[in-house]
Amino acid sequence: MEILNQISASLQEGDTAAVAKLTGQAVKQKLAPKEILDRGLIAGMNVVGQKFKSHEIFLPDVLLAAKAMYAGMDVLKPLMTGESLPTMGTVVIGTVHGDLHDIGKNLVAIMLRGAGFEVIDLGKDVPPERFVDEAEKNSAQVIGMSALLTTTMPVMEKVVELAKDRGIYGKTKIIVGGAPLSADYAEEIGADAYCFDGISAVERVKDLTGAK
Amino acid sequence: MRPSVRFLTDELIQKIIDEARSLLCQLGVEIHNDTVLSLLGDHGARVDQAKNHVWFTDDIIDKSLKSAPDSFKLYDTLGEEAVDLSGFNSNFTPGSTAINILDAQSNKIRRPLTGDYVQYAKLMTAMNHIASQSTAMIPSDVHEKISDSYRLYLSLMFCEKPVVTGTFTIEAFDIMKDMQLAIRGSAKQLADKPLTVFSACPTSPLKWSDVTSQNLLDCAQWKIPVEYISMPLSGFMAPVTLVGSIIQHTAETLSGLAISQLSNPGTPVLYGGSPAIFDIRYETTPMGAIGTMMIDCAYNEIGKCLNLPTQAYIGLADAKQLDAQAGLESSMGATLAVLAGINNISGPGMLDFESCFSLEKLVLDNEICGMTSRMARGIEPKEDFPSQPLFEELLKEQHLLIADHTRRYLKEEIYFPGPTIDRANRSRWQEEGSTTLSERAHREVERILGDYKPVRLDEKTMAELIRLMEAEAQRYGMDGLPRAT
Numbered sequence: 003m004e005i006l007n008q009i010s011a012s013l014q015e016g017d018t019a020a021v022a023k024l025t026g027q028a029v030k031q032k033l034a035p036k037e038i039l040d041r042g043l044i045a046g047m048n049v050v051g052q053k054f055k056s057h058e059i060f061l062p063d064v065l066l067a068a069k070a071m072y073a074g075m076d077v078l079k080p081l082m083t084g085e086s087l088p089t090m091g092t093v094v095i096g097t098v099h100g101d102l103h104d105i106g107k108n109l110v111a112i113m114l115r116g117a118g119f120e121v122i123d124l125g126k127d128v129p130p131e132r133f134v135d136e137a138e139k140n141s142a143q144v145i146g147m148s149a150l151l152t153t154t155m156p157v158m159e160k161v162v163e164l165a166k167d168r169g170i171y172g173k174t175k176i177i178v179g180g181a182p183l184s185a186d187y188a189e190e191i192g193a194d195a196y197c198f199d200g201i202s203a204v205e206r207v208k209d210l211t212g213a214k
Numbered sequence: 215m216r217p218s219v220r221f222l223t224d225e226l227i228q229k230i231i232d233e234a235r236s237l238l239c240q241l242g243v244e245i246h247n248d249t250v251l252s253l254l255g256d257h258g259a260r261v262d263q264a265k266n267h268v269w270f271t272d273d274i275i276d277k278s279l280k281s282a283p284d285s286f287k288l289y290d291t292l293g294e295e296a297v298d299l300s301g302f303n304s305n306f307t308p309g310s311t312a313i314n315i316l317d318a319q320s321n322k323i324r325r326p327l328t329g330d331y332v333q334y335a336k337l338m339t340a341m342n343h344i345a346s347q348s349t350a351m352i353p354s355d356v357h358e359k360i361s362d363s364y365r366l367y368l369s370l371m372f373c374e375k376p377v378v379t380g381t382f383t384i385e386a387f388d389i390m391k392d393m394q395l396a397i398r399g400s401a402k403q404l405a406d407k408p409l410t411v412f413s414a415c416p417t418s419p420l421k422w423s424d425v426t427s428q429n430l431l432d433c434a435q436w437k438i439p440v441e442y443i444s445m446p447l448s449g450f451m452a453p454v455t456l457v458g459s460i461i462q463h464t465a466e467t468l469s470g471l472a473i474s475q476l477s478n479p480g481t482p483v484l485y486g487g488s489p490a491i492f493d494i495r496y497e498t499t500p501m502g503a504i505g506t507m508m509i510d511c512a513y514n515e516i517g518k519c520l521n522l523p524t525q526a527y528i529g530l531a532d533a534k535q536l537d538a539q540a541g542l543e544s545s546m547g548a549t550l551a552v553l554a555g556i557n558n559i560s561g562p563g564m565l566d567f568e569s570c571f572s573l574e575k576l577v578l579d580n581e582i583c584g585m586t587s588r589m590a591r592g593i594e595p596k597e598d599f600p601s602q603p604l605f606e607e608l609l610k611e612q613h614l615l616i617a618d619h620t621r622r623y624l625k626e627e628i629y630f631p632g633p634t635i636d637r638a639n640r641s642r643w644q645e646e647g648s649t650t651l652s653e654r655a656h657r658e659v660e661r662i663l664g665d666y667k668p669v670r671l672d673e674k675t676m677a678e679l680i681r682l683m684e685a686e687a688q689r690y691g692m693d694g695l696p697r698a699t
Contacts, residue, residue, distance in 0.1 A: 065616045112613060198641030
């Protein structure tokens with residue numbers, strides 16, 4: 003279907019206005035919203051994801067494409083009552099208590115949002131209780147923690163323990179990242195995954211939540 | 215502002231030029247070619263035919279400098295402009311005439327074969343920071359008498375970029391010229407749109423052999439550009455001082471210039487060279503020595519003072535494999551060459567004192583060329599003043615990743631290298647196989663060769679190139695040419 007290809011192509015170019023317009027046209031052509039979503043918007047996003055992974059395009063291109071996708075979804079949302087819009091999931095994220103380094107955490111948040119996740123960014127110097135409180139409050143699928151200092155890393159373990167105490171451990175997945183961390187450390191403290199950059203964070207979160 | 219480097223003062227440049235002219239007029243040059251001796255004699259030079267010696271005059275040198283073009287361009291096999299050799303433009307071309315190739319599988323050197331050369335030419339099509347190709351290796355599976363023309367043939371058949379080349383014999387010039395005529399269609403079109411540059415090497419000190427002298431005459435006749443490759447060796451076949459070596463280089467290059475320009479005024483030339491310091495400890499001529507690079511940059515300043523486009527063999531390595539030494543020597547040379555504004559920088563792909571070519575190094579060097587080319591564009595304000603609106607956006611959005619300003623200037627301002635250069639964090643690098651530079655470069659070589667698209671020369675021209683080359687091979691007793699795919 004030509005118009006679906008056009009939606010996909012415009013999305014790949016990050017052309018928000020064109021995606022919104024074309025999605026509207028597709029609706030007028032009586033195409034099913036689910037079909038527009040799957041074969042237009044999501045198909046385009048899949049291409050973007052592949053190109054990003056192979057370094058053909060850069061982060062800004064992905065974020066722009068994501069923005070364009072939301073513009074298309076805004077057109078479809080009112081028409082999809084009864085059908086479930088693909089919600090990727092909610093991630094509560096922050097830099098742990100005692101640590102003020104948030105560049106990496108910010109990048110992960112931006113990329114998760116770009117990939118379609120709802121991100122609740124708690125900022126930096128976040129006490130352990132707050133991670134768990136916010137996760138419970140928002141029914142988050144994932145808690146993400148970042149640390150740049152070896153001295154603040156142990157806070158992550160406290161969050162894991164707290165999640166166990168509150169009974170959300172296992173149900174709410176825990177991911178960790180930051181320069182001094184490693185996959186071994188993540189395993190040692192009981193985290194579900196270690197993410198070494200923004201892309202890997204998106205991949206791990208998708209794996210853990212089953213989101214596609 | 216284009217960043218730049220200088221090694222000589224204006225005063226020293228003039229002193230060196232005066233001294234070189236004096237050498238040419240007082241000591242003279244040995245030239246083993248009767249036509250050239252007669253040519254110079256006709257223009258007022260004192261000639262001792264029996265000793266093959268000629269003493270230049272200031273008039274000859276002035277006349278030559280006056281008629282030499284201050285710039286020229288090279289065009290690809292389709293006739294499109296590819297290289298602009300003017301001002302401070304810096305272009306790269308691979309090192310040339312390696313007798314060995316570093317085999318990526320065995321990490322050992324061996325003699326290059328047709329298949330290696332074809333891979334090289336195919337690879338060159340994708341080297342986006344290397345504007346021209348060179349006849350980089352000598353294929354060993356053809357008769358040695360055609361090994362020069364055969365290189366050019368393979369280059370033209372598999373890559374559209376213009377070619378820096380040269381002949382090993384007087385006889386080979388004809389077919390190398392005929393192949394160019396086949397592509398351009400006529401002598402005039404070849405003169406209007408040069409396809410090749412021929413290297414011509416005087417023999418230090420102050421000597422021209424019969425072959426190279428004749429090459430200069432032949433190239434001049436067809437207005438084929440030449441690059442003079444003077445090779446003083448500091449402390450051995452040239453004074454140990456850098457200035458002394460530069461004086462010798464100047465004299466040798468001016469003598470070549472005179473032959474070309476008297477033979478056919480206006481012949482395009484490159485004020486080039488491949489000097490080196492002499493490492494007496496190992497009896498070697500290191501191209502990666504800082505002294506070698508300083509001489510290169512300095513004679514480039516002399517060339518620019520004489521209003522001539524320049525060339526140098528710089529940005530190559532003496533290392534035997536793709537190691538840290540190879541990287542440091544190549545990048546140091548390329549950086550200095552670009553800062554100096556050398557117009558044609560010969561070096562990418564080369565190891566081991568210009569004797570060993572590496573496809574993997576070519577891929578790495580392409581990145582070095584890309585980085586230095588970015589450097590040459592310098593730091594220029596774009597939409598940076600006033601800066602307040604952009605900073606307001608940054609403070610509001612908390613990042614500028616998708617800001618219009620970022621999208622407009624990201625690729626222009628920031629050079630992103632290809633996958634040969636490792637920029638991943640350690641974990642990602644580990645996840646992707648903990649690859650070494652050689653492995654990444656080799657992977658890239660294979661990727662590019664897999665994506666290769668044939669050249670767009672028309673079938674008639676291709677057939678004529680094949681006919682010319684096959685006839686040349688038969689002339690030297692070969693039944694046919696090796697299979698080249």
